Every structure is written in C-alpha cells, then in structure tokens.
Amino acid sequence: MPPLLRIKxxxxxxxxxxxxxxxxxxxxxxxxxxxxxxxxxxxTTVGRCIAGLERSDSGSIFxxxxxxxxxxxxxxxxxxxxxxxxxxxxEISLNPRMKAFDSLVEPLKIHxxxxxxxxxxxxxxxxxxxxxxxxxxxxxxxxxxGGEIQRVVLARILSINPEFIVADExxxxxxxxxxxxxxxxMEKIQQEKGxxxxxxxxxIDVLRKVCHRIVFLKNGRISGVENA
Amino acid sequence: xxxLNVSSLCVDFLTENGSVKAVNxxxxxxxKGETFGIIGESGSGKSVIGQAILRLLPSNAVVNGSxxxxxxxxxSLDNKNMRQIRGREISLxxxxxxxxxxxxxxxxxxxxxxxxxxxxNKKEGIKSVLxxxxxxxxxxxxxxxxxxPHELSGGMKQRFLAAMCLSYKPSLLIADEPTKGxxxxxxxxxxxxxxxxxxxxxxxxxxxxxxxDFALEICDRVAVMYAGQIVEVGPVTDILQxxxxxxxxxxxxxxxxxxxxxxxGHTPSRIDLPDGCLFYTxxxxxxxxxxxERPATKSIKGGVVRCHLY
Amino acid sequence: MTxxxxxxxxxxxxxxxxxxxxxxAISYPxxxxxxxxxxxxxxKNLAPSAEHPLGTDYLGRDILNRLAAGTTTSLSIAAGVSxxxxxxxxxxxxxxxxYGGIIDETLSRIIDIFLSFPGIVFxxxxxxxxxxxxxNLILALxxxxxxxxxxxxxxxxxxxxENEYVLSAKIIGAGDFHIMRxxxxxxxxxxxxxxxxxxxxxxxxxxAALNFLGIGLPADIPEWGxxxxxxxxxxxxSPYQTIFPGMAITMVVIIFSIIGEGxxxxxxxxxxxxxxx
Ligand SMILES: Nc1ncnc2c1ncn2[C@@H]1O[C@H](COP(=O)(O)OP(=O)(O)OP(=O)(O)O)[C@@H](O)[C@H]1O
Ligand SMILES: Nc1ncnc2c1ncn2[C@@H]1O[C@H](COP(=O)(O)OP(=O)(O)O)[C@@H](O)[C@H]1O
Ligand code: SF4
Ligand SMILES: [Mg+2]
Ligand SMILES: [Mg+2]
Numbered sequence: 001m002p003p004l005l006r007i008k009x010x011x012x013x014x015x016x017x018x019x020x021x022x023x024x025x026x027x028x029x030x031x032x033x034x035x036x037x038x039x040x041x042x043x044t045t046v047g048r049c050i051a052g053l054e055r056s057d058s059g060s061i062f063x064x065x066x067x068x069x070x071x072x073x074x075x076x077x078x079x080x081x082x083x084x085x086x087x088x089x090x091e092i093s094l095n096p097r098m099k100a101f102d103s104l105v106e107p108l109k110i111h112x113x114x115x116x117x118x119x120x121x122x123x124x125x126x127x128x129x130x131x132x133x134x135x136x137x138x139x140x141x142x143x144x145x146g147g148e149i150q151r152v153v154l155a156r157i158l159s160i161n162p163e164f165i166v167a168d169e170x171x172x173x174x175x176x177x178x179x180x181x182x183x184x185x186m187e188k189i190q191q192e193k194g195x196x197x198x199x200x201x202x203x204i205d206v207l208r209k210v211c212h213r214i215v216f217l218k219n220g221r222i223s224g225v226e227n228a
Numbered sequence: 229x230x231x232l233n234v235s236s237l238c239v240d241f242l243t244e245n246g247s248v249k250a251v252n253x254x255x256x257x258x259x260k261g262e263t264f265g266i267i268g269e270s271g272s273g274k275s276v277i278g279q280a281i282l283r284l285l286p287s288n289a290v291v292n293g294s295x296x297x298x299x300x301x302x303x304s305l306d307n308k309n310m311r312q313i314r315g316r317e318i319s320l321x322x323x324x325x326x327x328x329x330x331x332x333x334x335x336x337x338x339x340x341x342x343x344x345x346x347x348x349n350k351k352e353g354i355k356s357v358l359x360x361x362x363x364x365x366x367x368x369x370x371x372x373x374x375x376x377p378h379e380l381s382g383g384m385k386q387r388f389l390a391a392m393c394l395s396y397k398p399s400l401l402i403a404d405e406p407t408k409g410x411x412x413x414x415x416x417x418x419x420x421x422x423x424x425x426x427x428x429x430x431x432x433x434x435x436x437x438x439x440x441d442f443a444l445e446i447c448d449r450v451a452v453m454y455a456g457q458i459v460e461v462g463p464v465t466d467i468l469q470x471x472x473x474x475x476x477x478x479x480x481x482x483x484x485x486x487x488x489x490x491x492x493g494h495t496p497s498r499i500d501l502p503d504g505c506l507f508y509t510x511x512x513x514x515x516x517x518x519x520x521e522r523p524a525t526k527s528i529k530g531g532v533v534r535c536h537l538y
Numbered sequence: 539m540t541x542x543x544x545x546x547x548x549x550x551x552x553x554x555x556x557x558x559x560x561x562x563a564i565s566y567p568x569x570x571x572x573x574x575x576x577x578x579x580x581x582k583n584l585a586p587s588a589e590h591p592l593g594t595d596y597l598g599r600d601i602l603n604r605l606a607a608g609t610t611t612s613l614s615i616a617a618g619v620s621x622x623x624x625x626x627x628x629x630x631x632x633x634x635x636x637y638g639g640i641i642d643e644t645l646s647r648i649i650d651i652f653l654s655f656p657g658i659v660f661x662x663x664x665x666x667x668x669x670x671x672x673x674n675l676i677l678a679l680x681x682x683x684x685x686x687x688x689x690x691x692x693x694x695x696x697x698x699x700e701n702e703y704v705l706s707a708k709i710i711g712a713g714d715f716h717i718m719r720x721x722x723x724x725x726x727x728x729x730x731x732x733x734x735x736x737x738x739x740x741x742x743x744x745x746a747a748l749n750f751l752g753i754g755l756p757a758d759i760p761e762w763g764x765x766x767x768x769x770x771x772x773x774x775x776s777p778y779q780t781i782f783p784g785m786a787i788t789m790v791v792i793i794f795s796i797i798g799e800g801x802x803x804x805x806x807x808x809x810x811x812x813x814x815x
Contacts, residue, residue: 051709083709093703097725107711110712110716135245135497135499143241145271147269157706173409176483176484180482180488181491183488202410202411209488331697
C-alpha cells in the first residue's frame with residue numbers, strides 16, 4: 001500500500017539560507033511519525049510545506065499519490081482541508097476577537113454545517129473531547145490560559161475530520177499532565193478515526209513514547225530514523 | 229528578612245459568567261538570592277501571580293492580599309513608583325515571546341527603543357544585549373539583531389527576549405516559562421545563564437514553569453499549584469523526589485519517562501469552587517472528609533502541604 | 539466597554555457634546571425655524587445682541603441660525619468624507635497587504651501617488667474639475683484622504699497576516715474574502731478608525747481652507763468653513779462672523795481628537811488597565 005503522505009527530495013531556501021536540503025519522508029495511514037531536530041533545524045518549515053503555507057524550491061509532496069504542489073485549484077480545494085496543522089505558538093492560533101465558541105464554529109460553517117441546533121451539540125462534543133467545559137466557550141483567547149487555548153485549537157481542527165495532522169510542538173506549552181492528556185487524546189482519535197500525525201518536537205522522551213517512527217533532522221537533511 | 233513576600237493573595241477576574249478565581253489565597257516568601265519555582269498545571273494561576281507582582285493584570289482583575297518587595301508594598305504603590313520598579317528592579321520575561329515583539333521592527337530597533345525608554349544609551353544597550361545573546365548560546369547574535377521577529381524560530385525569539393530582559397540587570401527576575409519551546413541544547417544554555425545570574429550577580433529569580441526537570445536543576449525551593457491554590461511548598465529535591473501531595477505525585481507520573489499517565493477528570497470550575505478539597509474529584513487517596521472540608525495549609529518537614537492526609 | 543468609555547472624563551464630555559451636535563444637525567432641518575439664508579441688509583455686520591445672540595454677517599444673516607444650520611452640512615460632509623475614504627482605504631489597504639506581490643506593488647504605487655500630492659492643492663484641482671457643491675466637495679476630500687488610511691491599513695495587515703490564526707483559517711479552507719472580513723479587518727481596523735476619528739476635525743479645516751481659496755461651497759449653503767472664509771473681509775470691522783464659526787470648528791476638532799485618543803486606549807488589545815511596561 002502506498003504511504004498516505006510521501007515527501008520526495010524537498011529543498012527549501014530562505015534568501016541564502018538553505019533550510020531543507022533534499023528531504024524524504026513517508027507517513028503511512030494511521031501512523032504517528034515523529035520529527036525531531038534542534039531549534040532552527042527546519043522542522044516547522046517541513047510542516048508549513050506540507051500544509052501548503054510554503055512552496056518548496058524543488059521536490060514534491062504526494063498526498064494519496066497526488067502531488068500537492070502540482071494540483072489544480074479545484075483539486076486543492078477538495079484535498080487541502082484533509083491536511084490540518086496545529087502550530088508552535090497556540091497563543092496566536094486563535095483570533096483574539098473571536099470567542100472560543102466562534103473559533104470552533106468557523107470551520108464547521110465553512111464546510112457547510114448550517115443546522116444551528118446540532119451545531120451547538122457538535123461544539124459541546126468537541127470541547128468535551130479536549131477536556132474543556134462549556135464555560136470556556138464564552139471566553140476570548142485573552143481570557144484562556146495557554147493550555148486551554150491549545151486544546152481549543154485541537155478541537156477546532158478535529159471538527160473537520162482531517163486525515164493528516166501536522167502537529168508542530170503541540171504540547172511544548174503545556175504542563176506535563178495536560179501534555180499527557182492531549183497526547184492521549186490524539187492517540188485515541190487516531191485509533192478511532194485512523195488519522196496520521198506528523199508530530200514535530202524537540203522532546204525526544206515524548207516522541208519515543210507516542211510515535212511509531214521518529215526521523216531526525218539535522219543540517220537540512222534526515223540524519224537518521226528510529227523505530228519505536 | 230524575606231525579600232519578596234506574597235501573603236493571602238487572591239486574584240479574581242470578573243467575566244460575563246461570574247468571577248473566575250484565578251488565584252485563591254496564596255502565600256509564599258522568597259529570600260534574597262533564592263531561586264524559587266512555581267510549578268503546576270496549565271491554568272492553575274502561575275502566570276497570574278507573576279503579573280500580579282508587577283501589577284500588569286488586565287482591568288477586569290480584582291486583587292486582594294498583599295505583596296511586599298523589600299520595604300515597598302507593591303499593591304499600594306502609585307503608578308509612577310511602580311514604573312520605576314518595573315524593568316529596573318523587577319523584570320519579567322513573559323510567557324508569550326511572539327506577542328511581545330513588534331513584528332514591523334527589526335530586532336535591533338526594538339532593543340534600542342526599550343533602552344531609550346529606560347534612559348540608557350542605545351549603543352551600550354545593544355552591546356549588552358549582544359553579550360547576553362552570546363551568553364545564551366545563540367549562534368550569530370549580530371544577525372539576529374538585523375532580523376525581523378518573524379524570521380526567528382520560536383526558541384530564538386524566546387532567547388532574544390530573555391537577553392533583552394536580563395541586560396537591564398534587574399535584582400528580581402520573574403521568568404514565565406523560560407524554557408518553553410526550547411530544545412535540549414538551548415535549554416542547557418538557558419540553565420547556564422540562570423546559574424550565572426544566580427552565582428555572579430546574586431539575583432533572586434522567580435521561575436514559573438511546568439518544566440519539572442528545569443525546576444529540579446535551577447530552583448532552591450518550589451511551590452506546586454493546583455486550581456489557583458498552592459498545594460505544597462518545599463525544597464525542590466524533596467518535592468520532586470518524595471512528593472507529599474497526591475497532585476504532585478500524579479504530576480510526576482505524567483512525565484513521559486514515568487509513563488505519560490494523564491490525570492483523569494477535569495480541574496474544577498473556577499467560578500463555582502467546590503466546598504471540599506479542590507483536587508477531590510481526581511484524587512486516588514481521598515476520604516469522605518475531603519469532599520466536604522477544604523484542607524488548610526499545614527507545616528511539615530521543610531515546607532507546607534495542603535491535604536487532609538497530613 | 540461602556541464602563542471603559544465613561545471612566546474617562548474628557549471622553550464623556552466630548553461624547554456628550556458630540557451627541558448634542560448630532561441632535562442639532564438632525565433636528566435643525568426638521569424643525570425648519572427661520573431661514574438661515576434670510577438676508578437683511580439693514581442689519582448687517584452686527585455685534586451680538588439680544589435679538590441676534592451671535593451677531594449678523596455681512597448680508598445681515600443671523601450667525602447663530604447659520605451656525606446651527608451649518609452643523610447639518612458640516613457634520614454630514616465630514617461624516618461622508620470619513621465613511622467613503624475609510625471604506626476605500628480599508629478595502630484597498632487590506633487587499634494590498636494580504637495579497638502581496640504584484641497586486642501590492644501596484645496598489646502601493648497608487649497609494650504613494652495619491653499621498654505625494656499636497657492635499658489641499660489636490661482637492662482644489664478636483665473641485666476645479668468637478669465643480670462646486672456638497673457632493674463634489676465630499677468626493678474631492680475623499681479622494682484626498684483615502685490613501686492615508688490605505689497605507690496604515692496595509693501596514694496593519696502585513697503585521698498580522700502571518701499570525702497563526704490567519705494561517706489556520708487558510709488551512710481550514712476559508713476563502714480570501716472570509717479571511718479578510720473575519721480575521722484581518724477586525725484585528726487591524728481599530729488603528730485606522732482612530733486615525734479617521736482624529737481626522738474628522740481636519741476635514742472641517744480642509745473645507746474652510748478650500749473656501750478660503752475661493753473654491754468650495756456656494757455662498758448660500760450654510761457651512762462653518764464657508765462662513766469662516768466669507769467673513770474674512772470683515773475681520774477688522776466685524777470679527778464675530780469669523781470668530782464663532784472658527785470656534786465651532788475648533789471645538790469639533792478637539793472633540794474628535796479626544797474621542798480618537800480615548801478610542802486608542804479602549805481598542806488596545808493588551809489591555810493593562812491603563813498601565814504600561
Ligand atoms: N483576564 C482573564 N479573565 C478571566 N479569566 C482569566 C483571565 N486571565 C486568566 N484567567 C483564568 O485564570 C486561570 C489562570 O491563568 P494563568 O494564565 O495564570 O495560567 P497558568 O498557570 O500560567 O497556565 P499555563 O501554563 O497554561 O500558562 C485560568 O483558568 C484562566 O482561564
Ligand atoms: N520566513 C522566513 N524567512 C527567513 N528565514 C526563515 C523564515 N522562516 C524560517 N526561517 C529560518 O529557517 C530556519 C528553520 O526555521 P524553523 O523551520 O522555524 O525551525 P524549527 O526547527 O525550530 O521549527 C531558521 O534558521 C529560521 O531563522
Ligand atoms: S485533601 Fe483529600 S482529596 Fe485533597 S488531595 Fe488530600 S487526600 Fe486528596
Ligand atoms: Mg519550529
Ligand atoms: Mg502561564
């Protein structure tokens with residue numbers, strides 16, 4: 001079976017800084033692949049390329065066998081939402097002028113959910129999934145703690161049932177007990193829905209605990225692969 | 229004499245849904261030269277304590293209790309004197325480095341602006357920040373100053389901000405999550421720098437962190453917080469090796485190397501606090517008394533704990 | 539929010555005064571008291587008296603009456619100019635900042651061209667082309683003002699468009715229009731609105747300046763700037779016909795700059811209760 005996501009010979013340069021210098025990564029369906037590297041090694045850049053926020057200089061990213069960077073607009077519109085991303089700085093991952101509720105509703109509405117009553121139930125289900133309560137829904141991001149925001153971000157992304165999630169240090173802000181909670185929730189969702197993760201982290205203990213495989217990024221290249 | 233003394237501090241936030249008890253009757257003291265840690269779950273109120281000390285809370289906050297710093301009572305100081313203390317005497321490295329930098333300005337200009345406000349020569353300011361950046365083990369500090377904030381990765385932003393705060397040589401440094409987002413290599417750099425500040429300058433440091441390993445390395449004593457209350461205070465080695473409070477025990481079990489075991493259940497609502505122990509619903513060692521009577525703090529060897537078991 | 543507004547005394551007073559002006563502006567034409575254009579050459583250039591509390595002008599028209607009538611014209615022109623130039627400025631600035639690339643380069647060049655003309659001369663030229671009258675005046679001043687807002691808006695959008703909530707919205711599949719409407723504009727428009735508020739006073743000054751230069755409104759339209767400039771020839775002998783409209787304009791300039799400054803504090807997302815690091 002072909003991998004869900006295949007990165008081939010990815011190269012990315014910022015001005016004269018060659019951040020990625022020919023990277024190959026495969027992620028299978030239902031797999032959690034860890035991406036380890038020191039700060040500035042280009043982990044986030046890999047994630048941004050996958051999520052379509054950055055165009056590589058050369059190389060390709062195949063999702064279900066199709067090159068993401070060579071798709072027509074129409075195709076992109078259909079395929080893109082299946083790949084979601086959680087960011088390194090969740091504190092600016094939510095619009096400061098939208099309440100948690102509206103941030104959760106936004107993706108649902110964009111994807112054509114218009115029944116108001118079931119919408120509220122859906123939001124409540126999502127917020128419970130990540131261990132938050134109704135009272136958090138009425139708050140603006142400024143009135144949520146860092147960890148609470150991160151969980152809203154996760155709930156928001158889960159609302160459109162993505163098949164692949166790039167998680168860029170999703171727990172580096174969280175205290176250990178909530179980190180454990182979030183990682184276990186991500187695991188549970190994987191088991192239920194078969195999503196794949198690219199889990200970016202610089203905490204090797206975390207990666208060893210939750211990933212099926214870990215790739216090591218160094219000087220713009222993959223320097224090693226470890227099977228858990 | 230204690231240097232920073234926080235006693236019976238309560239911070240409530242008034243919101244549409246009621247008042248959120250973010251910090252609920254907290255007392256601790258720091259001696260001069262001490263490195264004191266506050267650890268605890270996300271949302272437990274750690275950052276709020278730091279902001280309360282510097283009086284940087286949003287306007288919907290209601291603060292009660294007292295905070296004294298040397299001879300000054302910080303909560304009753306007028307704004308002018310408070311501004312004198314902020315930055316010069318007490319400096320805060322905020323939790324959110326991304327939000328603290330103006331995205332439109334080159335890093336160098338941000339540094340210059342800050343020093344201008346502080347009344348320090350810009351060139352000297354930039355020089356001392358460069359020195360600090362080297363201290364923090366940043367590669368190419370000069371290039372960092374020429375960049376815009378968005379060109380730095382998360383860890384770099386954090387260290388840049390830390391260097392800026394440390395370069396005014398405050399006597400009390402409040403560091404909110406100084407290792408957040410750093411890889412192990414940079415974490416070591418931060419650790420070295422904090423040790424340097426402690427040893428060389430006799431700085432007192434209040435470290436707010438959820439990084440238990442970092443706390444163990446750098447702190448002399450730590451307070452463990454849960455749902456706005458301190459549940460345990462004591463020497464760091466005691467707390468992180470032979471914890472007393474059931475919450476601290478659970479926290480240690482959540483470390484990846486101890487099994488990544490999450491706590492079951494939820495933290496209690498901070499609007500309607502339960503009558504009994506705040507940890508009651510999640511505690512494996514609870515008894516009936518815990519559900520009805522809020523435990524008070526008790527002194528035990530070397531520290532205090534808030535639990536009916538003691 | 540309302541609490542924050544009324545905590546500031548200067549802001550409260552300004553808002554009350556503005557409310558009063560708006561009431562006058564709306565009710566005056568409805569009440570249709572005496573004609574503000576009623577000429578009475580036997581009573582021209584009078585000083586304030588019981589019959590004419592603020593005196594009369596060079597055609598013997600009651601100054602108080604004309605000032606009150608002028609509130610309607612002056613405020614409508616100012617509001618019209620602000621609304622049009624804000625709308626155009628915010629839209630163009632947002633598009634320019636968000637899309638970047640060639641679109642941004644083209645729009646920025648256009649903005650620069652508009653900014654490089656001295657405002658009054660530019661407005662004068664447009665009025666010369668379009669002719670006088672209220673509508674043309676509004677159009678001319680809008681053409682002069684929008685570019686300033688566009689440039690500010692573009693800068694604001696540039697500073698937030700890489701924020702992760704904007705990226706997240708993109709990845710979730712939101713269209714460009716949605717992103718601009720829900721994320722970029724709400725998080726960046728505050729500064730532009732503040733500038734526009736402070737500018738309302740300046741719009742009134744520009745009208746006065748245009749009238750001074752002889753292009754602007756016909757003499758029979760009661761408008762503060764027009765009154766001010768029409769009275770300039772009688773400054774020595776009968777100063778009241780310039781002093782009172784001048785005071786009215788100054789008052790509005792001050793009111794809007796206080797409200798603008800107040801809004802700046804209120805919109806500040808890093809609300810620290812008025813204390814800063
Ligand atoms: N302005 C506010 N209005 C209402 N509630 C607030 C406000 N600021 C913080 N809170 C609440 O106060 C509690 C403590 O927040 P705080 O930011 O101190 O958490 P923390 O311990 O630093 O957590 P983290 O590790 O996630 O940063 C949280 O429950 C949060 O939702
Ligand atoms: N937009 C950009 N412009 C210029 N340099 C960038 C940009 N984004 C990232 N970089 C640089 O690329 C390198 C890798 O960054 P990043 O992928 O964020 O690292 P990390 O592994 O910490 O996630 C860093 O040196 C960073 O400064
Ligand atoms: S007081 Fe009771 S419920 Fe609370 S921590 Fe102690 S044993 Fe557990
Ligand atoms: Mg990164
Ligand atoms: Mg915090």
